[in-house]
Amino acid sequence: MSVALSSEDISRAITRISHEILEKNTDPTSVTILGIPTRGADLAYRIAQSILDISGIEIPVGALDITLHRDDLRIRPPRPLMDTVIPLAGVEGRTVILVDDVLFSGRTIRSALDALGEVGRPARVQLAVLVDRGHRELPIRADYVGKNLPTSLNQSVKVSLIERDGADEVSIDEVSAAENL
Amino acid sequence: MRHLLSISDLSRDFALEILSTAHELSRVSENGTKKLPTLRGKTVVNLFAEDSTRTRISFEAAAKRLSADVINFSAKGSSVSKGESLKDTAQTLQALGADAVILRHPASGAAHRLAQGRWISGSVINAGDGTHEHPSQALLDAFTIQRHLCDSKGDLAGLHIAIVGDILHSRVARSNILLLKKLGATVTLVAPPTLIPFAWQSWGVEVSHDLDAVLPTVDAVIMLRIQKERMSDLYFPSSREYSALFGINAERASLMKSHALVMHPGPMNRGLEITAEVADSSASVVVEQVANGVSVRMAILYLFIAGNQED
Numbered sequence: 310m311s312v313a314l315s316s317e318d319i320s321r322a323i324t325r326i327s328h329e330i331l332e333k334n335t336d337p338t339s340v341t342i343l344g345i346p347t348r349g350a351d352l353a354y355r356i357a358q359s360i361l362d363i364s365g366i367e368i369p370v371g372a373l374d375i376t377l378h379r380d381d382l383r384i385r386p387p388r389p390l391m392d393t394v395i396p397l398a399g400v401e402g403r404t405v406i407l408v409d410d411v412l413f414s415g416r417t418i419r420s421a422l423d424a425l426g427e428v429g430r431p432a433r434v435q436l437a438v439l440v441d442r443g444h445r446e447l448p449i450r451a452d453y454v455g456k457n458l459p460t461s462l463n464q465s466v467k468v469s470l471i472e473r474d475g476a477d478e479v480s481i482d483e484v485s486a487a488e489n490l
Numbered sequence: 491m492r493h494l495l496s497i498s499d500l501s502r503d504f505a506l507e508i509l510s511t512a513h514e515l516s517r518v519s520e521n522g523t524k525k526l527p528t529l530r531g532k533t534v535v536n537l538f539a540e541d542s543t544r545t546r547i548s549f550e551a552a553a554k555r556l557s558a559d560v561i562n563f564s565a566k567g568s569s570v571s572k573g574e575s576l577k578d579t580a581q582t583l584q585a586l587g588a589d590a591v592i593l594r595h596p597a598s599g600a601a602h603r604l605a606q607g608r609w610i611s612g613s614v615i616n617a618g619d620g621t622h623e624h625p626s627q628a629l630l631d632a633f634t635i636q637r638h639l640c641d642s643k644g645d646l647a648g649l650h651i652a653i654v655g656d657i658l659h660s661r662v663a664r665s666n667i668l669l670l671k672k673l674g675a676t677v678t679l680v681a682p683p684t685l686i687p688f689a690w691q692s693w694g695v696e697v698s699h700d701l702d703a704v705l706p707t708v709d710a711v712i713m714l715r716i717q718k719e720r721m722s723d724l725y726f727p728s729s730r731e732y733s734a735l736f737g738i739n740a741e742r743a744s745l746m747k748s749h750a751l752v753m754h755p756g757p758m759n760r761g762l763e764i765t766a767e768v769a770d771s772s773a774s775v776v777v778e779q780v781a782n783g784v785s786v787r788m789a790i791l792y793l794f795i796a797g798n799q800e801d
Binding site: 390428 | 514528
């Protein structure tokens with residue numbers, strides 16, 4: 310196991326992503342941040358807090374569970390559902406920034422776009438991830454990336470966050486390619 | 491798990507998982523999403539060999555909200571003996587490619603027979619078999635109680651629930667007793683002695699014949715329907731007497747704690763086990779039970795047929 314991002318790296322990445330979001334979106338009041346549970350949602354709340362610290366603007370933030378929209382439901386045992394929290398401002402006509410911890414095949418994000426379409430019609434959707442590890446299976450890319458982490462399929466990327474795991478860290482483990490699918 | 495046949499097959503944790511899944515699904519519906527793609531391409535057959543309105547419609551609505559294809563199959567009027575007829579029907583359903591069969595049948599144990607016959611490869615969901623069990627009704631009752639009286643992730647520990655009426659013939663009562671006790675509640679059965687089955691001593695419940703004495707202590711009361719179609723013997727002298735002793739009216743309802751719920755699985759015999767005044771009062775959650783039934787059945791369909799199930 311090797312550590313790819315330390316706790317300081319993670320907080321720097323979150324601060325940088327927050328600055329980039331403010332830079333790219335000239336009207337930050339139209340932005341809504343939705344994290345994909347579980348750790349994507351934790352990161353979403355941190356980014357919203359960071360934007361508040363930097364600019365004093367309070368961005369509506371929530372969580373979007375994508376389990377029911379996954380494309381691998383029928384080949385896996387059923388998964389428990391997670392909380393979906395849509396902020397009062399909704400998503401209609403807004404700029405929605407999806408947040409996830411690791412961008413890998415892109416299938417989670419495809420499911421998230423479907424799930425988001427059920428909630429409403431955002432004006433535009435952007436994607437922020439803490440780690441982009443490559444190996445995309447769909448034409449999807451992130452607008453904000455904390456760290457590009459080239460990996461092989463024999464590696465797994467593990468994100469730990471204080472909210473859930475007691476400490477902030479991103480590590481890489483060696484596993485068999487089959488376990489990774 | 492592949493089949494939902496009896497509450498006794500469920501662990502406490504899995505029962506709670508069904509309830510929390512139902513909770514999430516009800517919030518998805520409240521967010522404005524009426525349809526989810528989760529069961530797209532799956533075929534759900536409603537096989538109802540006995541009359542039912544809300545259970546069939548509720549399962550149908552639940553399956554459709556998850557994008558499954560629904561086939562309604564009424565096996566009523568078949569003259570073939572039960573075992574054979576069920577087997578033949580099952581093989582027809584297998585040929586149709588059913589991923590799940592929702593079975594309502596007048597014979598106790600019919601769902602077990604269908605699940606263990608190995609005639610079909612899909613899941614079997616028991617929607618009421620004779621006087622045996624009605625698991626989805628018990629789950630929606632527990633869900634309704636949990637929503638009103640508990641934290642949404644917790645069990646029902648510390649609550650006292652009374653089940654009133656025809657316990658003898660009631661599959662709703664059997665499933666409810668098993669589930670409520672599994673989730674930590676205390677259960678008291680209230681009925682005339684003729685409508686309490688002999689086996690109650692082994693169920694871990696209290697029995698009372700005095701509704702007025704029980705009502706002030708309960709957090710919810712589940713009124714059962716007097717099933718006229720199963721009243722072949724004289725279980726009580728007259729409907730009026732039953733109503734006077736065991737029916738709930740406004741005066742009795744006022745004995746209950748202020749937060750206590752009045753529940754009924756439906757269809758109600760207004761004026762017999764429950765007066766119209768109580769059925770339409772603010773303590774009554776009868777209509778909400780129907781709405782919750784759809785969320786609970788969506789959770790059941792999701793957890794039992796969406797994934798790649800182990801036996």
